Amino acid sequence: MDRKNIPRATVRRLSLYCRYLAEIREQDIEYVSSRELGGGIGTNAAQVRKDLSFFDRFGTPGRGYPVGFLHQRLEQILGIDGRRWQVAIIGVGRLGSALVDYGGFLKHGFHVVAVLDSDKKKIGQTVKSLTIEDVADLKAVIERSRVDIVVVAVPAEFAQRVATQAVDAGIRAVLNFAPATLILPEEVNLRHVDLAVAMESLSFHLIR
Amino acid sequence: MDRKNIPRATVRRLSLYCRYLAEIREQDIEYVSSRELGGGIGTNAAQVRKDLSFFDRFGTPGRGYPVGFLHQRLEQILGIDGRRWQVAIIGVGRLGSALVDYGGFLKHGFHVVAVLDSDKKKIGQTVKSLTIEDVADLKAVIERSRVDIVVVAVPAEFAQRVATQAVDAGIRAVLNFAPATLILPEEVNLRHVDLAVAMESLSFHLIR
DNA sequence: TGCAAATAGTAAATTATTTCACAAACTTTT
DNA sequence: AAAAGTTTGTGAAATAATTTACTATTTGCA
Numbered sequence: 086m087d088r089k090n091i092p093r094a095t096v097r098r099l100s101l102y103c104r105y106l107a108e109i110r111e112q113d114i115e116y117v118s119s120r121e122l123g124g125g126i127g128t129n130a131a132q133v134r135k136d137l138s139f140f141d142r143f144g145t146p147g148r149g150y151p152v153g154f155l156h157q158r159l160e161q162i163l164g165i166d167g168r169r170w171q172v173a174i175i176g177v178g179r180l181g182s183a184l185v186d187y188g189g190f191l192k193h194g195f196h197v198v199a200v201l202d203s204d205k206k207k208i209g210q211t212v213k214s215l216t217i218e219d220v221a222d223l224k225a226v227i228e229r230s231r232v233d234i235v236v237v238a239v240p241a242e243f244a245q246r247v248a249t250q251a252v253d254a255g256i257r258a259v260l261n262f263a264p265a266t267l268i269l270p271e272e273v274n275l276r277h278v279d280l281a282v283a284m285e286s287l288s289f290h291l292i293r
Numbered sequence: 294m295d296r297k298n299i300p301r302a303t304v305r306r307l308s309l310y311c312r313y314l315a316e317i318r319e320q321d322i323e324y325v326s327s328r329e330l331g332g333g334i335g336t337n338a339a340q341v342r343k344d345l346s347f348f349d350r351f352g353t354p355g356r357g358y359p360v361g362f363l364h365q366r367l368e369q370i371l372g373i374d375g376r377r378w379q380v381a382i383i384g385v386g387r388l389g390s391a392l393v394d395y396g397g398f399l400k401h402g403f404h405v406v407a408v409l410d411s412d413k414k415k416i417g418q419t420v421k422s423l424t425i426e427d428v429a430d431l432k433a434v435i436e437r438s439r440v441d442i443v444v445v446a447v448p449a450e451f452a453q454r455v456a457t458q459a460v461d462a463g464i465r466a467v468l469n470f471a472p473a474t475l476i477l478p479e480e481v482n483l484r485h486v487d488l489a490v491a492m493e494s495l496s497f498h499l500i501r
Numbered sequence: 502t503g504c505a506a507a508t509a510g511t512a513a514a515t516t517a518t519t520t521c522a523c524a525a526a527c528t529t530t531t
Numbered sequence: 532a533a534a535a536g537t538t539t540g541t542g543a544a545a546t547a548a549t550t551t552a553c554t555a556t557t558t559g560c561a
Contacts, residue, residue: 326537326538326539327538327539328538338538338539342538342539342540342541343540343541345539345540346539346540346541350539350540351539352538352539352540353538353539354537354538354539354540355536355537355538355539356537356538356539357537357538357539358539
């Protein structure tokens with residue numbers, strides 16, 4: 086696989102291509118053109134070809150891309166082929182618990198292996214057969230359960246603290262749901278799922 | 294306010310600046326430099342100045358930006374100043390219900406005024422003093438409740454259908470939580486909050 | 502087999518976004 | 532009141548991402 090700098094937008098689209106391919110694979114479609122594939126995720130043929138060209142030559146001129154093969158290769162490229170990512174969710178509020186049994190997790194090789202909170206009343210209870218642990222023991226939990234990815238679902242004011250603790254415990258990938266900007270070392274992979282930002286962007290465009 | 298084409302990334306950052314300003318405003322800080330403001334959201338001073346320069350000259354050389362004033366102006370620019378956006382949530386599964394009483398909504402002028410589902414067992418029940426309505430009545434609900442923004446929180450296979458119905462009923466802004474690409478007319482504002490894409494992007498970078 | 506149609510791959514052009522660099526404006530100090 | 536120190540706003544430069552345009556393959560059919 087490639088060392089080149091892949092645009093972040095390209096990586097995002099790879100996920101979307103992959104999802105679309107899974108769908109049409111179900112329908113036993115064998116080949117798909119860059120035009121169809123682009124149309125399926127709301128972009129164009131040139132973008133598809135450029136995105137894929139970062140990795141390999143997957144297609145056949147005159148025919149398009151072999152659906153099954155490309156799907157498989159994209160799963161490899163995305164690191165969701167057979168691999169098993171261990172996820173810890175910090176913060177078992179409404180959102181946190183919704184995430185624990187979010188079906189999409191398991192389907193793509195992401196396994197929730199630990200759930201943590203700071204609320205003494207919640208610690209010890211179980212969610213989906215996982216015992217809620219004390220966030221004070223974060224480092225121990227991360228090591229014991231070999232966590233790869235930490236999901237931050239705590240209130241904004243605690244988000245930076247738990248994220249920093251997770252990184253100190255060796256975590257290299259963080260998905261943040263808290264409405265807060267996290268400042269973490271460069272080398273840590275950080276993604277935000279920010280409802281407020283999305284809503285405000287809609288608001289911004291609606292009034293124009 | 295301006296007609297120019299504002300980069301999407303700039304709009305995203307405006308939200309973050311706004312949030313950061315709200316925080317330091319609480320601490321009665323009166324001025325903030327572009328450097329501090331950038332640092333606060335993980336970008337740099339030049340980016341801050343360029344972003345703000347799309348709209349107006351807010352700062353004072355040698356001093357920085359007046360916190361309260363800039364915060365207020367950004368709220369205006371984002372359309373979250375006193376205005377009241379009416380939101381309908383379609384799909385009252387785990388995620389949908391988590392969203393209904395997501396505090397951050399109300400705080401920024403977004404009011405959930407309707408909740409819909411297709412499940413006969415859920416229709417008629419109440420969530421946060423809202424009666425769950427039949428998604429078959431979507432158009433009527435949107436008109437009656439003067440909905441501005443529709444949040445799609447249904448399973449992927451139904452997402453396109455309800456989104457299209459919402460647009461047909463006059464909706465111009467959609468926030469999609471379903472793991473599906475929605476194809477909607479250009480002029481409709483569409484944002485995705487896509488957990489799978491975020492996780493896969495982390496996975497992609499972790500294996501490199 | 503040969504020819505028309507379709508489509509991938511890619512270099513170059515274009516467009517968009519970010520960063521640089523510096524003059525002008527303002528504050529603070531002496 | 533002048534000098535020194537900050538920090539903004541902004542054109543220009545640099546970088547990044549997308550789109551265009553064209554070549555080369557491959558298919559499918561006569």
